[in-house]
Amino acid sequence: MESLAFHSDSLGDTEEFLNSNYTRMRIGTSTGVAVRTDITRKMLGPVSLDDLDLSFDMKYDAQPLGKICLCEVDSGSIEENYADGTTDFFQPGELGLLTPPDLPYSGVVHHARYRITMFDPALLTRVAAASPEHDLEPVRLTGHRPVSAVAAKHLSDVLGHMRGVAADPVASEAPLIASTAVQYLAATVLHTLPSTAHLDPTAGDRNDAHPDTVRRAVAYLEAHVCEDISVADIAAASYVSARALQLAFRRHLDTTPMAYLRRLRLRGAHEQLRDFSPDDGHTVTSIAAAWGFAHPGRFATAYRGAYGRPPHTTLSA
Incomplete structure:
Protein backbone atom coordinates (compact mmCIF):
# COMPACT_ATOMS: atom_id res chain seq x y z
CA MET A 1 0.00 0.00 0.00
CA LEU A 123 -12.17 3.69 -15.49
CA LEU A 124 -15.60 5.18 -16.15
CA THR A 125 -15.48 4.07 -19.79
CA ARG A 126 -14.30 0.61 -18.78
CA VAL A 127 -17.21 0.17 -16.38
CA ALA A 128 -19.84 1.73 -18.64
CA ALA A 129 -18.68 -0.31 -21.65
CA ALA A 130 -21.54 0.39 -24.02
CA SER A 131 -20.17 -2.20 -26.51
CA PRO A 132 -17.44 -4.84 -26.63
CA GLU A 133 -15.20 -2.77 -28.92
CA HIS A 134 -12.30 -0.99 -27.28
CA ASP A 135 -12.48 2.21 -29.36
CA LEU A 136 -15.47 3.55 -27.46
CA GLU A 137 -16.21 7.21 -27.10
CA PRO A 138 -14.85 8.05 -23.63
CA VAL A 139 -17.49 8.57 -20.98
CA ARG A 140 -17.57 12.14 -19.67
CA LEU A 141 -19.17 13.55 -16.55
CA THR A 142 -21.51 16.38 -17.54
CA GLY A 143 -22.07 17.93 -14.11
CA HIS A 144 -20.20 18.36 -10.86
CA ARG A 145 -22.98 17.65 -8.34
CA PRO A 146 -24.76 14.34 -7.57
CA VAL A 147 -28.15 14.00 -9.25
CA SER A 148 -30.02 13.87 -5.91
CA ALA A 149 -29.55 13.93 -2.15
CA VAL A 150 -29.98 10.15 -2.09
CA ALA A 151 -27.29 9.81 -4.77
CA ALA A 152 -24.95 12.06 -2.77
CA LYS A 153 -25.45 9.92 0.35
CA HIS A 154 -24.74 6.74 -1.61
CA LEU A 155 -21.58 8.17 -3.15
CA SER A 156 -20.39 9.39 0.25
CA ASP A 157 -20.95 5.93 1.73
CA VAL A 158 -18.96 4.28 -1.06
CA LEU A 159 -16.09 6.75 -0.62
CA GLY A 160 -16.08 5.97 3.08
CA HIS A 161 -15.94 2.26 2.29
CA MET A 162 -12.97 2.85 -0.01
CA ARG A 163 -11.10 4.57 2.81
CA GLY A 164 -11.92 1.74 5.17
CA VAL A 165 -10.52 -0.83 2.75
CA ALA A 166 -7.40 1.27 2.13
CA ALA A 167 -6.77 1.50 5.88
CA ASP A 168 -6.93 -2.29 6.29
CA PRO A 169 -3.43 -3.71 5.61
CA VAL A 170 -4.78 -7.15 4.66
CA ALA A 171 -7.58 -5.94 2.40
CA SER A 172 -5.57 -3.18 0.70
CA GLU A 173 -2.85 -5.60 -0.36
CA ALA A 174 -5.30 -8.10 -1.93
CA PRO A 175 -5.50 -7.42 -5.70
CA LEU A 176 -9.05 -8.75 -6.13
CA ILE A 177 -10.35 -6.58 -3.28
CA ALA A 178 -8.75 -3.47 -4.77
CA SER A 179 -10.05 -4.17 -8.28
CA THR A 180 -13.57 -4.90 -7.04
CA ALA A 181 -13.62 -1.74 -4.92
CA VAL A 182 -12.37 0.39 -7.81
CA GLN A 183 -15.02 -0.96 -10.20
CA TYR A 184 -17.69 -0.37 -7.58
CA LEU A 185 -16.51 3.22 -7.13
CA ALA A 186 -16.56 3.91 -10.88
CA ALA A 187 -20.03 2.36 -11.25
CA THR A 188 -21.29 4.45 -8.33
CA VAL A 189 -19.92 7.64 -9.89
CA LEU A 190 -21.73 6.83 -13.15
CA HIS A 191 -25.02 6.33 -11.31
CA THR A 192 -24.74 9.32 -8.97
CA LEU A 193 -23.23 12.04 -11.19
CA PRO A 194 -24.61 13.13 -14.57
CA SER A 195 -22.63 11.65 -17.47
CA THR A 196 -22.71 10.70 -21.14
CA ALA A 197 -22.96 6.98 -20.30
CA HIS A 198 -26.01 5.19 -21.68
CA LEU A 199 -26.89 2.48 -19.19
CA ASP A 200 -30.30 1.31 -20.46
CA PRO A 201 -30.50 -1.65 -22.91
CA THR A 202 -31.39 -0.98 -26.55
CA ALA A 203 -33.47 -3.18 -28.89
CA GLY A 204 -30.22 -4.71 -30.15
CA ASP A 205 -29.15 -5.46 -26.59
CA ARG A 206 -32.43 -7.26 -25.96
CA ASN A 207 -31.93 -9.40 -29.07
CA ASP A 208 -28.42 -10.33 -27.87
CA ALA A 209 -29.56 -11.32 -24.38
CA HIS A 210 -29.93 -15.01 -25.24
CA PRO A 211 -28.66 -18.22 -23.54
CA ASP A 212 -25.55 -18.42 -25.75
CA THR A 213 -24.43 -15.08 -24.32
CA VAL A 214 -24.73 -16.48 -20.81
CA ARG A 215 -22.88 -19.68 -21.81
CA ARG A 216 -19.93 -17.75 -23.26
CA ALA A 217 -19.85 -15.39 -20.29
CA VAL A 218 -19.90 -18.20 -17.72
CA ALA A 219 -17.08 -20.01 -19.52
CA TYR A 220 -15.01 -16.81 -19.48
CA LEU A 221 -15.76 -16.18 -15.80
CA GLU A 222 -14.75 -19.69 -14.80
CA ALA A 223 -11.48 -19.41 -16.74
CA HIS A 224 -10.60 -15.98 -15.30
CA VAL A 225 -12.08 -16.14 -11.80
CA CYS A 226 -8.80 -15.17 -10.11
CA GLU A 227 -8.12 -12.19 -12.38
CA ASP A 228 -9.04 -8.51 -12.29
CA ILE A 229 -11.93 -8.48 -14.75
CA SER A 230 -14.80 -6.09 -15.33
CA VAL A 231 -18.20 -6.24 -16.97
CA ALA A 232 -16.55 -4.79 -20.09
CA ASP A 233 -14.11 -7.72 -20.23
CA ILE A 234 -16.92 -10.26 -19.83
CA ALA A 235 -19.02 -8.54 -22.49
CA ALA A 236 -16.09 -8.49 -24.94
CA ALA A 237 -15.52 -12.21 -24.41
CA SER A 238 -19.24 -12.82 -25.00
CA TYR A 239 -19.37 -10.66 -28.20
CA VAL A 240 -22.17 -8.45 -26.90
CA SER A 241 -22.54 -5.08 -25.23
CA ALA A 242 -22.34 -4.75 -21.47
CA ARG A 243 -26.03 -3.83 -21.41
CA ALA A 244 -26.95 -7.02 -23.31
CA LEU A 245 -24.77 -9.04 -20.96
CA GLN A 246 -26.46 -7.61 -17.87
CA LEU A 247 -29.89 -8.22 -19.37
CA ALA A 248 -29.00 -11.83 -20.32
CA PHE A 249 -27.90 -12.64 -16.78
CA ARG A 250 -31.03 -11.09 -15.31
CA ARG A 251 -33.26 -12.87 -17.81
CA HIS A 252 -31.74 -16.38 -17.63
CA LEU A 253 -29.98 -16.60 -14.25
CA ASP A 254 -31.80 -13.93 -12.21
CA THR A 255 -28.48 -12.38 -11.18
CA THR A 256 -25.76 -10.07 -12.53
CA PRO A 257 -22.39 -10.99 -14.07
CA MET A 258 -20.47 -9.58 -11.11
CA ALA A 259 -22.72 -11.34 -8.60
CA TYR A 260 -22.11 -14.59 -10.48
CA LEU A 261 -18.36 -13.90 -10.37
CA ARG A 262 -18.65 -13.29 -6.65
CA ARG A 263 -20.35 -16.68 -6.29
CA LEU A 264 -17.50 -18.36 -8.16
CA ARG A 265 -14.95 -16.63 -5.92
CA LEU A 266 -16.89 -17.73 -2.84
CA ARG A 267 -16.61 -21.30 -4.14
CA GLY A 268 -12.87 -20.81 -4.62
CA ALA A 269 -12.54 -19.57 -1.04
CA HIS A 270 -14.56 -22.58 0.16
CA GLU A 271 -12.23 -24.98 -1.63
CA GLN A 272 -9.18 -23.36 -0.03
CA LEU A 273 -10.78 -23.35 3.41
CA ARG A 274 -11.45 -27.05 2.93
CA ASP A 275 -7.96 -27.90 1.64
CA PHE A 276 -5.77 -25.57 3.73
CA SER A 277 -4.84 -25.77 7.40
CA PRO A 278 -4.48 -23.11 10.09
CA ASP A 279 -1.28 -24.93 11.08
CA ASP A 280 0.27 -23.56 7.88
CA GLY A 281 -0.57 -19.98 8.82
CA HIS A 282 -3.79 -19.72 6.82
CA THR A 283 -6.69 -17.78 8.30
CA VAL A 284 -10.25 -17.14 7.23
CA THR A 285 -9.40 -13.46 6.76
CA SER A 286 -6.37 -14.10 4.54
CA ILE A 287 -8.20 -16.64 2.37
CA ALA A 288 -11.24 -14.36 2.04
CA ALA A 289 -9.02 -11.42 1.08
CA ALA A 290 -7.22 -13.48 -1.57
CA TRP A 291 -10.61 -14.08 -3.22
CA GLY A 292 -11.68 -10.46 -3.10
CA PHE A 293 -13.74 -10.35 0.11
CA ALA A 294 -12.68 -7.29 2.09
CA HIS A 295 -15.06 -7.54 5.05
CA PRO A 296 -14.63 -10.72 7.17
CA GLY A 297 -18.09 -10.40 8.72
CA ARG A 298 -19.85 -10.11 5.37
CA PHE A 299 -17.77 -12.95 4.00
CA ALA A 300 -18.79 -15.14 6.94
CA THR A 301 -22.47 -14.29 6.35
CA ALA A 302 -22.24 -15.08 2.63
CA TYR A 303 -20.31 -18.28 3.33
CA ARG A 304 -22.80 -19.47 5.93
CA GLY A 305 -25.66 -18.76 3.53
CA ALA A 306 -24.01 -20.80 0.78
CA TYR A 307 -22.52 -23.68 2.79
CA GLY A 308 -24.55 -23.79 5.99
CA ARG A 309 -21.64 -23.39 8.40
CA PRO A 310 -19.20 -20.68 9.51
CA PRO A 311 -15.98 -20.53 7.46
CA HIS A 312 -13.71 -21.13 10.45
CA THR A 313 -15.27 -24.56 11.01
CA THR A 314 -14.37 -25.55 7.45
CA LEU A 315 -10.79 -24.38 7.87
CA SER A 316 -10.40 -26.21 11.17
CA ALA A 317 -12.01 -29.46 10.02
Whole structure:
Protein backbone atom coordinates (compact mmCIF):
# COMPACT_ATOMS: atom_id res chain seq x y z
CA MET A 1 0.00 0.00 0.00
CA GLU A 2 1.57 3.26 -1.12
CA SER A 3 1.18 6.34 1.05
CA LEU A 4 2.61 9.79 1.53
CA ALA A 5 2.48 12.53 4.12
CA PHE A 6 3.30 16.23 3.84
CA HIS A 7 3.35 18.79 6.65
CA SER A 8 4.65 22.32 6.14
CA ASP A 9 4.32 25.94 7.21
CA SER A 10 5.92 27.19 3.98
CA LEU A 11 3.81 28.44 1.07
CA GLY A 12 6.66 27.75 -1.36
CA ASP A 13 7.11 24.18 -0.17
CA THR A 14 3.35 23.63 -0.34
CA GLU A 15 3.28 24.84 -3.95
CA GLU A 16 6.19 22.56 -4.85
CA PHE A 17 4.45 19.58 -3.26
CA LEU A 18 1.16 20.29 -5.06
CA ASN A 19 2.99 20.61 -8.38
CA SER A 20 4.77 17.30 -7.82
CA ASN A 21 1.74 15.29 -6.69
CA TYR A 22 -1.28 16.87 -8.43
CA THR A 23 -0.72 19.19 -11.39
CA ARG A 24 1.09 22.40 -12.28
CA MET A 25 -0.39 25.30 -10.34
CA ARG A 26 0.34 28.66 -8.78
CA ILE A 27 -0.90 29.30 -5.25
CA GLY A 28 -1.06 32.35 -3.01
CA THR A 29 -2.51 33.67 0.24
CA SER A 30 -3.00 36.93 2.11
CA THR A 31 0.18 38.58 3.35
CA GLY A 32 0.88 37.99 7.02
CA VAL A 33 -1.41 34.98 7.37
CA ALA A 34 0.24 31.90 8.91
CA VAL A 35 0.47 28.94 6.54
CA ARG A 36 -0.03 25.38 7.69
CA THR A 37 -0.55 22.49 5.27
CA ASP A 38 -1.17 18.86 6.22
CA ILE A 39 -1.76 16.29 3.47
CA THR A 40 -1.80 12.50 3.66
CA ARG A 41 -2.45 9.98 0.89
CA LYS A 42 -3.31 6.30 0.79
CA MET A 43 -3.62 4.26 -2.40
CA LEU A 44 -6.12 1.54 -3.19
CA GLY A 45 -5.10 0.10 -6.53
CA PRO A 46 -5.12 3.04 -8.98
CA VAL A 47 -7.28 5.24 -6.72
CA SER A 48 -5.66 7.86 -4.49
CA LEU A 49 -7.41 8.82 -1.26
CA ASP A 50 -6.13 12.13 0.12
CA ASP A 51 -6.90 13.99 3.34
CA LEU A 52 -6.03 17.70 3.27
CA ASP A 53 -6.09 20.29 6.04
CA LEU A 54 -5.20 23.88 5.08
CA SER A 55 -5.22 26.34 7.97
CA PHE A 56 -5.22 29.35 5.64
CA ASP A 57 -7.04 30.69 2.57
CA MET A 58 -5.19 29.29 -0.43
CA LYS A 59 -5.81 30.80 -3.86
CA TYR A 60 -4.93 28.48 -6.73
CA ASP A 61 -4.71 28.60 -10.51
CA ALA A 62 -4.11 25.12 -11.91
CA GLN A 63 -3.61 23.23 -15.15
CA PRO A 64 -5.89 20.27 -16.01
CA LEU A 65 -5.64 17.54 -13.42
CA GLY A 66 -6.17 14.68 -15.87
CA LYS A 67 -8.13 12.70 -13.27
CA ILE A 68 -11.61 12.42 -11.85
CA CYS A 69 -11.34 14.36 -8.58
CA LEU A 70 -14.16 13.88 -6.08
CA CYS A 71 -14.15 16.30 -3.16
CA GLU A 72 -15.80 16.02 0.28
CA VAL A 73 -15.60 18.99 2.64
CA ASP A 74 -15.48 18.48 6.40
CA SER A 75 -14.92 22.10 7.49
CA GLY A 76 -14.31 25.46 5.85
CA SER A 77 -15.27 25.74 2.19
CA ILE A 78 -13.87 25.47 -1.32
CA GLU A 79 -14.67 28.11 -3.94
CA GLU A 80 -14.26 26.56 -7.39
CA ASN A 81 -14.19 28.61 -10.61
CA TYR A 82 -15.09 26.57 -13.67
CA ALA A 83 -13.95 27.10 -17.26
CA ASP A 84 -17.47 28.14 -18.34
CA GLY A 85 -17.31 31.15 -16.02
CA THR A 86 -19.49 29.74 -13.24
CA THR A 87 -18.46 29.48 -9.58
CA ASP A 88 -19.62 26.99 -6.98
CA PHE A 89 -18.95 26.62 -3.26
CA PHE A 90 -18.45 23.25 -1.59
CA GLN A 91 -19.58 23.59 2.03
CA PRO A 92 -19.19 21.18 4.98
CA GLY A 93 -21.04 17.92 4.33
CA GLU A 94 -21.13 18.47 0.56
CA LEU A 95 -19.35 16.52 -2.14
CA GLY A 96 -19.00 16.50 -5.89
CA LEU A 97 -16.60 16.71 -8.80
CA LEU A 98 -14.00 19.35 -7.95
CA THR A 99 -12.93 19.95 -11.55
CA PRO A 100 -13.39 18.38 -15.00
CA PRO A 101 -10.27 16.28 -15.68
CA ASP A 102 -9.41 17.96 -18.99
CA LEU A 103 -9.89 21.65 -18.13
CA PRO A 104 -7.85 24.19 -16.15
CA TYR A 105 -9.37 25.31 -12.88
CA SER A 106 -8.96 27.93 -10.18
CA GLY A 107 -10.46 29.00 -6.90
CA VAL A 108 -9.86 29.42 -3.20
CA VAL A 109 -9.63 26.87 -0.42
CA HIS A 110 -11.07 28.75 2.56
CA HIS A 111 -9.33 27.41 5.66
CA ALA A 112 -10.67 23.94 4.87
CA ARG A 113 -10.32 20.34 5.94
CA TYR A 114 -11.43 18.08 3.10
CA ARG A 115 -10.89 14.79 1.30
CA ILE A 116 -10.32 14.12 -2.38
CA THR A 117 -10.53 10.84 -4.25
CA MET A 118 -8.82 10.68 -7.65
CA PHE A 119 -8.71 8.11 -10.44
CA ASP A 120 -8.20 7.85 -14.20
CA PRO A 121 -11.32 8.86 -16.22
CA ALA A 122 -10.78 5.75 -18.37
CA LEU A 123 -12.17 3.69 -15.49
CA LEU A 124 -15.60 5.18 -16.15
CA THR A 125 -15.48 4.07 -19.79
CA ARG A 126 -14.30 0.61 -18.78
CA VAL A 127 -17.21 0.17 -16.38
CA ALA A 128 -19.84 1.73 -18.64
CA ALA A 129 -18.68 -0.31 -21.65
CA ALA A 130 -21.54 0.39 -24.02
CA SER A 131 -20.17 -2.20 -26.51
CA PRO A 132 -17.44 -4.84 -26.63
CA GLU A 133 -15.20 -2.77 -28.92
CA HIS A 134 -12.30 -0.99 -27.28
CA ASP A 135 -12.48 2.21 -29.36
CA LEU A 136 -15.47 3.55 -27.46
CA GLU A 137 -16.21 7.21 -27.10
CA PRO A 138 -14.85 8.05 -23.63
CA VAL A 139 -17.49 8.57 -20.98
CA ARG A 140 -17.57 12.14 -19.67
CA LEU A 141 -19.17 13.55 -16.55
CA THR A 142 -21.51 16.38 -17.54
CA GLY A 143 -22.07 17.93 -14.11
CA HIS A 144 -20.20 18.36 -10.86
CA ARG A 145 -22.98 17.65 -8.34
CA PRO A 146 -24.76 14.34 -7.57
CA VAL A 147 -28.15 14.00 -9.25
CA SER A 148 -30.02 13.87 -5.91
CA ALA A 149 -29.55 13.93 -2.15
CA VAL A 150 -29.98 10.15 -2.09
CA ALA A 151 -27.29 9.81 -4.77
CA ALA A 152 -24.95 12.06 -2.77
CA LYS A 153 -25.45 9.92 0.35
CA HIS A 154 -24.74 6.74 -1.61
CA LEU A 155 -21.58 8.17 -3.15
CA SER A 156 -20.39 9.39 0.25
CA ASP A 157 -20.95 5.93 1.73
CA VAL A 158 -18.96 4.28 -1.06
CA LEU A 159 -16.09 6.75 -0.62
CA GLY A 160 -16.08 5.97 3.08
CA HIS A 161 -15.94 2.26 2.29
CA MET A 162 -12.97 2.85 -0.01
CA ARG A 163 -11.10 4.57 2.81
CA GLY A 164 -11.92 1.74 5.17
CA VAL A 165 -10.52 -0.83 2.75
CA ALA A 166 -7.40 1.27 2.13
CA ALA A 167 -6.77 1.50 5.88
CA ASP A 168 -6.93 -2.29 6.29
CA PRO A 169 -3.43 -3.71 5.61
CA VAL A 170 -4.78 -7.15 4.66
CA ALA A 171 -7.58 -5.94 2.40
CA SER A 172 -5.57 -3.18 0.70
CA GLU A 173 -2.85 -5.60 -0.36
CA ALA A 174 -5.30 -8.10 -1.93
CA PRO A 175 -5.50 -7.42 -5.70
CA LEU A 176 -9.05 -8.75 -6.13
CA ILE A 177 -10.35 -6.58 -3.28
CA ALA A 178 -8.75 -3.47 -4.77
CA SER A 179 -10.05 -4.17 -8.28
CA THR A 180 -13.57 -4.90 -7.04
CA ALA A 181 -13.62 -1.74 -4.92
CA VAL A 182 -12.37 0.39 -7.81
CA GLN A 183 -15.02 -0.96 -10.20
CA TYR A 184 -17.69 -0.37 -7.58
CA LEU A 185 -16.51 3.22 -7.13
CA ALA A 186 -16.56 3.91 -10.88
CA ALA A 187 -20.03 2.36 -11.25
CA THR A 188 -21.29 4.45 -8.33
CA VAL A 189 -19.92 7.64 -9.89
CA LEU A 190 -21.73 6.83 -13.15
CA HIS A 191 -25.02 6.33 -11.31
CA THR A 192 -24.74 9.32 -8.97
CA LEU A 193 -23.23 12.04 -11.19
CA PRO A 194 -24.61 13.13 -14.57
CA SER A 195 -22.63 11.65 -17.47
CA THR A 196 -22.71 10.70 -21.14
CA ALA A 197 -22.96 6.98 -20.30
CA HIS A 198 -26.01 5.19 -21.68
CA LEU A 199 -26.89 2.48 -19.19
CA ASP A 200 -30.30 1.31 -20.46
CA PRO A 201 -30.50 -1.65 -22.91
CA THR A 202 -31.39 -0.98 -26.55
CA ALA A 203 -33.47 -3.18 -28.89
CA GLY A 204 -30.22 -4.71 -30.15
CA ASP A 205 -29.15 -5.46 -26.59
CA ARG A 206 -32.43 -7.26 -25.96
CA ASN A 207 -31.93 -9.40 -29.07
CA ASP A 208 -28.42 -10.33 -27.87
CA ALA A 209 -29.56 -11.32 -24.38
CA HIS A 210 -29.93 -15.01 -25.24
CA PRO A 211 -28.66 -18.22 -23.54
CA ASP A 212 -25.55 -18.42 -25.75
CA THR A 213 -24.43 -15.08 -24.32
CA VAL A 214 -24.73 -16.48 -20.81
CA ARG A 215 -22.88 -19.68 -21.81
CA ARG A 216 -19.93 -17.75 -23.26
CA ALA A 217 -19.85 -15.39 -20.29
CA VAL A 218 -19.90 -18.20 -17.72
CA ALA A 219 -17.08 -20.01 -19.52
CA TYR A 220 -15.01 -16.81 -19.48
CA LEU A 221 -15.76 -16.18 -15.80
CA GLU A 222 -14.75 -19.69 -14.80
CA ALA A 223 -11.48 -19.41 -16.74
CA HIS A 224 -10.60 -15.98 -15.30
CA VAL A 225 -12.08 -16.14 -11.80
CA CYS A 226 -8.80 -15.17 -10.11
CA GLU A 227 -8.12 -12.19 -12.38
CA ASP A 228 -9.04 -8.51 -12.29
CA ILE A 229 -11.93 -8.48 -14.75
CA SER A 230 -14.80 -6.09 -15.33
CA VAL A 231 -18.20 -6.24 -16.97
CA ALA A 232 -16.55 -4.79 -20.09
CA ASP A 233 -14.11 -7.72 -20.23
CA ILE A 234 -16.92 -10.26 -19.83
CA ALA A 235 -19.02 -8.54 -22.49
CA ALA A 236 -16.09 -8.49 -24.94
CA ALA A 237 -15.52 -12.21 -24.41
CA SER A 238 -19.24 -12.82 -25.00
CA TYR A 239 -19.37 -10.66 -28.20
CA VAL A 240 -22.17 -8.45 -26.90
CA SER A 241 -22.54 -5.08 -25.23
CA ALA A 242 -22.34 -4.75 -21.47
CA ARG A 243 -26.03 -3.83 -21.41
CA ALA A 244 -26.95 -7.02 -23.31
CA LEU A 245 -24.77 -9.04 -20.96
CA GLN A 246 -26.46 -7.61 -17.87
CA LEU A 247 -29.89 -8.22 -19.37
CA ALA A 248 -29.00 -11.83 -20.32
CA PHE A 249 -27.90 -12.64 -16.78
CA ARG A 250 -31.03 -11.09 -15.31
CA ARG A 251 -33.26 -12.87 -17.81
CA HIS A 252 -31.74 -16.38 -17.63
CA LEU A 253 -29.98 -16.60 -14.25
CA ASP A 254 -31.80 -13.93 -12.21
CA THR A 255 -28.48 -12.38 -11.18
CA THR A 256 -25.76 -10.07 -12.53
CA PRO A 257 -22.39 -10.99 -14.07
CA MET A 258 -20.47 -9.58 -11.11
CA ALA A 259 -22.72 -11.34 -8.60
CA TYR A 260 -22.11 -14.59 -10.48
CA LEU A 261 -18.36 -13.90 -10.37
CA ARG A 262 -18.65 -13.29 -6.65
CA ARG A 263 -20.35 -16.68 -6.29
CA LEU A 264 -17.50 -18.36 -8.16
CA ARG A 265 -14.95 -16.63 -5.92
CA LEU A 266 -16.89 -17.73 -2.84
CA ARG A 267 -16.61 -21.30 -4.14
CA GLY A 268 -12.87 -20.81 -4.62
CA ALA A 269 -12.54 -19.57 -1.04
CA HIS A 270 -14.56 -22.58 0.16
CA GLU A 271 -12.23 -24.98 -1.63
CA GLN A 272 -9.18 -23.36 -0.03
CA LEU A 273 -10.78 -23.35 3.41
CA ARG A 274 -11.45 -27.05 2.93
CA ASP A 275 -7.96 -27.90 1.64
CA PHE A 276 -5.77 -25.57 3.73
CA SER A 277 -4.84 -25.77 7.40
CA PRO A 278 -4.48 -23.11 10.09
CA ASP A 279 -1.28 -24.93 11.08
CA ASP A 280 0.27 -23.56 7.88
CA GLY A 281 -0.57 -19.98 8.82
CA HIS A 282 -3.79 -19.72 6.82
CA THR A 283 -6.69 -17.78 8.30
CA VAL A 284 -10.25 -17.14 7.23
CA THR A 285 -9.40 -13.46 6.76
CA SER A 286 -6.37 -14.10 4.54
CA ILE A 287 -8.20 -16.64 2.37
CA ALA A 288 -11.24 -14.36 2.04
CA ALA A 289 -9.02 -11.42 1.08
CA ALA A 290 -7.22 -13.48 -1.57
CA TRP A 291 -10.61 -14.08 -3.22
CA GLY A 292 -11.68 -10.46 -3.10
CA PHE A 293 -13.74 -10.35 0.11
CA ALA A 294 -12.68 -7.29 2.09
CA HIS A 295 -15.06 -7.54 5.05
CA PRO A 296 -14.63 -10.72 7.17
CA GLY A 297 -18.09 -10.40 8.72
CA ARG A 298 -19.85 -10.11 5.37
CA PHE A 299 -17.77 -12.95 4.00
CA ALA A 300 -18.79 -15.14 6.94
CA THR A 301 -22.47 -14.29 6.35
CA ALA A 302 -22.24 -15.08 2.63
CA TYR A 303 -20.31 -18.28 3.33
CA ARG A 304 -22.80 -19.47 5.93
CA GLY A 305 -25.66 -18.76 3.53
CA ALA A 306 -24.01 -20.80 0.78
CA TYR A 307 -22.52 -23.68 2.79
CA GLY A 308 -24.55 -23.79 5.99
CA ARG A 309 -21.64 -23.39 8.40
CA PRO A 310 -19.20 -20.68 9.51
CA PRO A 311 -15.98 -20.53 7.46
CA HIS A 312 -13.71 -21.13 10.45
CA THR A 313 -15.27 -24.56 11.01
CA THR A 314 -14.37 -25.55 7.45
CA LEU A 315 -10.79 -24.38 7.87
CA SER A 316 -10.40 -26.21 11.17
CA ALA A 317 -12.01 -29.46 10.02
